[in-house]
Amino acid sequence: MYKKVLPGIIHEISTDIKDAILTDDNLVKKWNLLTPIMRNEWICWVEYPKQESTRLKHIIRLKWDILKWKKRPCCWQWCPHHNPNNKKYFT
Numbered sequence: 001m002y003k004k005v006l007p008g009i010i011h012e013i014s015t016d017i018k019d020a021i022l023t024d025d026n027l028v029k030k031w032n033l034l035t036p037i038m039r040n041e042w043i044c045w046v047e048y049p050k051q052e053s054t055r056l057k058h059i060i061r062l063k064w065d066i067l068k069w070k071k072r073p074c075c076w077q078w079c080p081h082h083n084p085n086n087k088k089y090f091t
Contacts, residue, residue: 006032008040017046020059030066038071045073 005018005028021031031039046058058073065073 003028004032006039007036008043009036010040011043011047013039013043014047017043017059017062020063024063024067027063027067030069034066034071041072042066 003022005013005021007013021027034042042062046055046062049055049058062073
């Protein structure tokens with residue numbers, strides 16, 4: 001049984017994402033097999049939306065997609081937080 005959920009590289013993994021991943025041992029295993037950059041992109045993709053309803057949809061999709069072994073969020077063009085010029089957009 002897997003109990004440790006590995007982090008990303010820039011973003012902290014929030015409690016709701018961690019709890020969602022911990023609901024399924026197979027999901028935890030697949031999450032932990034992702035590279036830190038891949039995990040970071042998933043975390044950023046869930047954290048990015050401003051509306052709670054969208055965030056919850058992203059958490060559900062994260063679980064579904066990782067169980068299907070998708071390694072990155074669809075249509076996500078890289079974590080915008082990597083670029084210092086984007087800092088003004090994230091307060």
